[in-house]
Amino acid sequence: MHKYPDDIFTEPSDIDPDTLANLGPLRPLAGVWTTEKQIHGTDVNPKADGPDVQAFVDRVELQPIDPQTNGPQLLYGLRYHQHIVKPGEVETYHDQIGYWLWEPATGAIYQTLAIPRAQVALAIGEAKPDATEFELVAKRGTTMNGIASGPFLEEAFKTIHYRIKVTVHPDGRWSYDETTLLDIKGQTKTFEHRDTATLVKIAEPTPNPSARKAAA
Numbered sequence: 001m002h003k004y005p006d007d008i009f010t011e012p013s014d015i016d017p018d019t020l021a022n023l024g025p026l027r028p029l030a031g032v033w034t035t036e037k038q039i040h041g042t043d044v045n046p047k048a049d050g051p052d053v054q055a056f057v058d059r060v061e062l063q064p065i066d067p068q069t070n071g072p073q074l075l076y077g078l079r080y081h082q083h084i085v086k087p088g089e090v091e092t093y094h095d096q097i098g099y100w101l102w103e104p105a106t107g108a109i110y111q112t113l114a115i116p117r118a119q120v121a122l123a124i125g126e127a128k129p130d131a132t133e134f135e136l137v138a139k140r141g142t143t144m145n146g147i148a149s150g151p152f153l154e155e156a157f158k159t160i161h162y163r164i165k166v167t168v169h170p171d172g173r174w175s176y177d178e179t180t181l182l183d184i185k186g187q188t189k190t191f192e193h194r195d196t197a198t199l200v201k202i203a204e205p206t207p208n209p210s211a212r213k214a215a216a
């Protein structure tokens, strides 16, 4: 495990303000993305009478934020908003916000995710700066890469594990394959809530505020 400095207050002094140049394996994810026409994402979700399989249209915006320090720890990241609808519909089917973070010193990747079911998670993984595949995991009951749910979900849809695998393709598209494991009240078998999609870019990212200032 990486050894952080004993001095937990002093911040690095030579921080490059250009987040897009320092995102390591997250760089290919920067921008605005959608699922291609006719090639929808797929959601397997829990319903009373068994798994429901639903096609979806995804729109994800991932924009660079200014470098973030925790004392000596330096993180570069993307703030994201994912909005999902059923094909041809307007009503929100799934909404998710958070940050994807890259820690150059350790090779760690973090995803902080929040969904409006009164649920948050912090998933952690590791990758090389030029990796085109990486996987992050969050688990119920840990204080580090944990999952926190409100009382209803904790009672009825206990979320015990979350895993997301990202694959960046040679043509610039990228895919995610995520599985959220739910222990559903009254059911003996753990439910695999699975979501997959491949995304194409519809707009380039906007450089972060301090990169824009440095460039001006």
Ligand code: HEM
Residues within 6 Å of the ligand: 043, 045, 046, 047, 056, 084, 093, 094, 115, 117, 119, 121, 153, 157, 159, 162, 178, 180, 182, 193, 195, 196
């Ligand atoms: C593309 C991503 C996702 C989509 C499209 C999606 C969609 C859905 C849908 C349609 C349901 C059933 C809703 C209902 O009948 O009320 C559901 C249930 C649930 N989802 Fe997701 N979900 C996604 C990702 C996630 C993630 C990342 C988590 C948590 C880490 C999560 C946690 C849950 C939980 C706890 C439930 C059970 C609550 C319930 O069914 O009322 N989902 N999801």
